[in-house]
Amino acid sequence: xxxxxxxxxxxxxxxxxxxxxxxxxxxxxxxxxxxxxxxxxxxxxxxxxxxxxxxxxxxxxxxxxxxxxxxxxxxxxxxxxxxxxxxxxxxxxxxxxxxxxxxxxxxxxxxxxxxxxxxxxxxxxxxxxxxxxxxxxxxxxxxxxxxxxxxxxxxxxxxxxxxxxxxxxxxxxxxxxxxxxxxxxxxxxxxxxxxxxxxxxxxxxxxxxxxxxxxxxxxxxxxxxxxxxxxxxxxxxxxxxxxxxxxxxxxxxxxxxxxxxxxxxxxxxxxxxxxxxxxxxxxxxxxxxxxxxxxxxxxxxxxxxxxxxxxxxxxxxxxxxxxxxxxxxxxxxxxxxxxxxxxxxxxxxxxxxxxxxxxxxxxxxxxxxxxxxxxxxxxxxxxxxxxxxxxxxxxxxxxxxxxxxxxxxxxxxxxxxxxxxxxxxxxxxxxxxxxxxxxxxxxxxxxxxxxxxxxxxxxxxxxxxxxxxxxxxxxxx
Amino acid sequence: xxxxxxxxxxxxxxxxxxxxxxxxxxxxxxxxxxxxxxxxxxxxxxxxxxxxxxxxxxxxxxxxxxxxxxxxxxxxxxxxxxxxxxxxxxxxxxxxxxxxxxxxxxxxxxxxxxxxxxxxxxxxxxxx
Numbered sequence: 001x002x003x004x005x006x007x008x009x010x011x012x013x014x015x016x017x018x019x020x021x022x023x024x025x026x027x028x029x030x031x032x033x034x035x036x037x038x039x040x041x042x043x044x045x046x047x048x049x050x051x052x053x054x055x056x057x058x059x060x061x062x063x064x065x066x067x068x069x070x071x072x073x074x075x076x077x078x079x080x081x082x083x084x085x086x087x088x089x090x091x092x093x094x095x096x097x098x099x100x101x102x103x104x105x106x107x108x109x110x111x112x113x114x115x116x117x118x119x120x121x122x123x124x125x126x127x128x129x130x131x132x133x134x135x136x137x138x139x140x141x142x143x144x145x146x147x148x149x150x151x152x153x154x155x156x157x158x159x160x161x162x163x164x165x166x167x168x169x170x171x172x173x174x175x176x177x178x179x180x181x182x183x184x185x186x187x188x189x190x191x192x193x194x195x196x197x198x199x200x201x202x203x204x205x206x207x208x209x210x211x212x213x214x215x216x217x218x219x220x221x222x223x224x225x226x227x228x229x230x231x232x233x234x235x236x237x238x239x240x241x242x243x244x245x246x247x248x249x250x251x252x253x254x255x256x257x258x259x260x261x262x263x264x265x266x267x268x269x270x271x272x273x274x275x276x277x278x279x280x281x282x283x284x285x286x287x288x289x290x291x292x293x294x295x296x297x298x299x300x301x302x303x304x305x306x307x308x309x310x311x312x313x314x315x316x317x318x319x320x321x322x323x324x325x326x327x328x329x330x331x332x333x334x335x336x337x338x339x340x341x342x343x344x345x346x347x348x349x350x351x352x353x354x355x356x357x358x359x360x361x362x363x364x365x366x367x368x369x370x371x372x373x374x375x376x377x378x379x380x381x382x383x384x385x386x387x388x389x390x391x392x393x394x395x396x397x398x399x400x401x402x403x404x405x406x407x408x409x410x411x412x413x414x415x416x417x418x419x420x421x422x423x424x425x426x427x428x429x430x431x432x433x434x435x436x437x438x439x440x441x442x443x444x445x446x447x448x449x450x451x452x453x454x455x456x457x458x459x460x461x462x463x464x465x466x467x468x469x470x471x472x473x474x475x476x477x
Numbered sequence: 478x479x480x481x482x483x484x485x486x487x488x489x490x491x492x493x494x495x496x497x498x499x500x501x502x503x504x505x506x507x508x509x510x511x512x513x514x515x516x517x518x519x520x521x522x523x524x525x526x527x528x529x530x531x532x533x534x535x536x537x538x539x540x541x542x543x544x545x546x547x548x549x550x551x552x553x554x555x556x557x558x559x560x561x562x563x564x565x566x567x568x569x570x571x572x573x574x575x576x577x578x579x580x581x582x583x584x585x586x587x588x589x590x591x592x593x594x595x596x597x598x599x600x601x602x603x604x605x
Contacts, residue, residue: 087517090504133502140500140564141595221594224479229505232517402502403563 004044005308011036012301012352016344022393026345027290030297037304045307055303056296065176066299068262070292072172075265077287079244080122082272085283086237087230088244089118089130094227097138101223107142108149108212111135112201115153116193119160120167121244125288125394127157132398139404141225142218146404148208151414152201154385154395159200159422161381162193166251166261169295170350170380177354178373182251182261189374192429196422203421207414236276243272295347302351311352315359322360326368327434329360331427334375338383338423346380353380375430382422385415479507479594482587489583490569492576494554498567498591499523506565506595523558523568546581555579561588562596 015033018024041047058064083089093114100106111131119127131153139146161168165175165185175185205212231237247268251261273280305311322328333353340349353376361369388396388411399406424446431439479498487493487509497508499520508516526549531542547558555571557579567588571579581588 133500134504137500137502137504141506221478225504225506229508229516232515 001045001308004040005310007040007044008037008301008304008308009310011040012305012348015301016348019345019348020343027294027297030294030301030348032297034297034300037301041304041307051307052300052303055300062177063179068260069169069172069176070262070295072166072176072262072265073169073295074287074292075262075267075269076122076166077291078269078283079240079247079265079272080126081283081286082236082276082278083240083244084122084126084130085232085278085286086240087232088237088241089122090134090230091227091237093118093131093134094225094230097134098223098225098227101219105212107138107214108152108204108208109201111138111149112152112156112197112204115156116160116163116197119157120163123288124157124161124168127160128154128395128398131157132395133402136399136402136404138222141222142214144214144218145211146399147406147410148204148211150395150399150404150406151411152204152208154392154411155204155415155418156197156200158381158384159193159197162377163190164251166265168381169291169347171377173347173350174354174373174377174380177358178370179256180370180373181256184370185374185377188370189377192374192378192426196425199425200418200422203418207417236278239275240272243268243275298348298351302348302355305352306355311355312359315356318356319360319362326364326371327430327438330368330372330375330430330434333357333360333372334379334423334426334430337376337379338419339386341380341383342386342419346384350376350380371430371433375426378426379423382419385419388412388415479591482590482594483507483509486569486584486587489587490571490579490581492571492573492579493569494572495570496567497523497570498561498565498595500596501527501564501566523566527558527566548579557581559588562592565592565596567591 011033015029018029019026038052041051042049056066057070058066058068096110096114097107100110115127115131118131132150135149135153136146139149162171163186165171165180165182171185171189174180175182180188247264250259250264250268254264273283318332319329322332337346337349337353340353354373357372357376361372364372385392388408392411392415396406396408396411424442428439428442428446431442433439483496483498486496495509497510497516497519498506499508500506501524503517503521503524505516505520508514508519510516510519526547527544530544530547534542543560545560549556550573553573555573555576556568557571558566558568559581561567569579569581
């Protein structure tokens, strides 16, 4: 067994390293990794083909969890693709921007709100592809620097990704595996995300307050933009928004035990395809089928790792290290998943950590067990912003393509500060929830840290020393 | 403000039926098309035309792919796509049966004004 364990672990490490370095196509990597796992388990462990079918689609024992995830992603993708094709997201975004054009101070808030709302419904990549060009165009008209807005939006896309159980792939995988319902997820993670979103926007106002002034005459030019121009097909827009709305209502009102969200999403998608009279082949071809293939590959790799019992041992070890202290275990999950997803794609990280959490939380009460999964969802989604890697590379590319390149140093600085700030907020929150003494201590430490930073930043003596040092550096150059 | 200038452009150019002002991001700023026309799709097609010509120049071995104008002429229509600012364009649709020759020199000052209004270069960004 140890030979196959060593091979599978090597495959996993090689794949995450190559994913991190962005040296090869992620679909190619995951399918190749899955194949190598297949050969290892088939020829060394003499396993049957049915094991791999179970890895990809799930088994009756786990309630076909992977199949539910794949169908849910497929169904939601069809609905979102048709909504996007009709111009729904661009139309809503522009209408909201123009609605607040008279109050330029609100621009940052409204752009942030649009970003989190869209990313709460559609995946982060599509959100960025819609919102960043729109932001650049708006700032081009307003003759202001788009950098603060773009960085803010890139950070907030990941917060929007924790609003609903369907907002991101990690959420879909987590809720599928843990049996957490749509409403339950929203109440326990969505609300925290909304709170954190408001606190983050506040932080961004403090950081960027000086670059938020907009010339009044440019606002009048912006008002000449017409949101209706964004609509490619009015009838399709009405039908797609209606179906999207109904699907959301059904997600909220029907318990997943009665009708699973994937069936609701797929039914909505099929109804929309029928009533839209759109070319089905074209719509399907526009969907990110590569994502589904990538996921299937990851399912096999994660299944193979689980087969070797490493994750169960790792989970046990973490459990022992935390001394059966639920707070330490939950905070460890939050920070480990956050730091790991900073450099590695959060999908394989989530898939691999789910069984580990399941081992850690054996014997925990049901609400604490779910809390561990919530912290995984938060860590895996929000940790993405620690570094300008992952989805954030796309943001940099779009900005650069539109001739408004972002300084990577600035992105790194702001991303790191805000993610650290957000995870600290969650740490304090969970502290108060599970051990109020720890909560108070964490809050005091956090406030002291903030005060020290403010004192350093605004202390005239330190600033003077810093300026002198900078000037010396310049002279040396 | 922009609409006023566009009306002046329309008055200066006989035979001009419609115009569409758009960004390379695919966002339309203004257009004179009727409601029946699918403006976002027209904009996407025009962007594709610009990109196709750019790609052709890259294949031809030209390093700089900045364009100034693209002209398409059929028996009934003439379409001229003009580069406005750093990332914006204007497409003018003429009735070919009503014009002998299209001369855009009289509207150059309006085009410059439009560029200033809707699309400043990064170097001209006003840091407040």
